[in-house]
Amino acid sequence: MSFSVRLTVRSYEIDTQGHVNGAVYHQYADHARAECLRAAGVSLRDLLATGVGPVTLENTVRYHHELRAGDTVDVTCDFVWGDGKTSRVVQRFLRPDGTLVAEVTGTGGLLDLQERRLVSDPGEHWRALAAHPEVLNL
Template identity: 30%
Template sequence: MQTTTKIVVTPDDIDQLGHVNYLKYILFLEKGVGEWYKQAGVNFKELRKQDLGTVVLKFDVSYHKEARLGDTLNVTTTLMNVGNKSFTVKQEIYNQDDILITESTKTFVMFNTATRKGVPVIQEIARHLKCAR
């Protein structure tokens, strides 16, 4: 499953160099993964009741082009891999001209918040890898 999240660059996103600050891209990517979770049917309120959540194990990001004030960005999020206790998403940010400006991969671990240990990836997430193939 792939989702696309639209973001319009605002003055608050711009740094002293006149382009989007690198930290803002991380927030844009988080919005994208949040939308992916939502569309996948992952309900974090319900997960918390079961002492479950996800934590980032690895985060890799590459910045290719700058985004500027007023740009319309599309953040695509795709589930790429599901292991026993972890899963990986690939994210790309394209500008309004469909030019790739940023890409990242994030590896998450399914986590029991009571025991503080990894647990098997829940079906609400794992089933979407089968849909992508």
């Protein structure tokens, strides 16, 4: 299942070339992931109460087309789970007509807040907290 949130580019997010500043793509991706977790029924407060917290280990942005002030973009979230301590989130930035603007691929995990180590099965923690785990592809 692919989750999506629609955003409108604000004028203060524009760089000197007239398109969205590169750092803003990370902010859009973060916002979409937070909304995806909310749609899944996951409370960050409840997650932290279990003694773990989310960590980002790597993000990669691939740009395809410009976004300018006033443009509308849909940001998707697709969680990809494996057998290890990390998971990936693939996010696509799409114009309403379906044109691919950018892709953000992130690798993350859940950090045991006392041991300061990644937990062995992050998907299980998310699944236990999610009212709608299918939104997280669980």
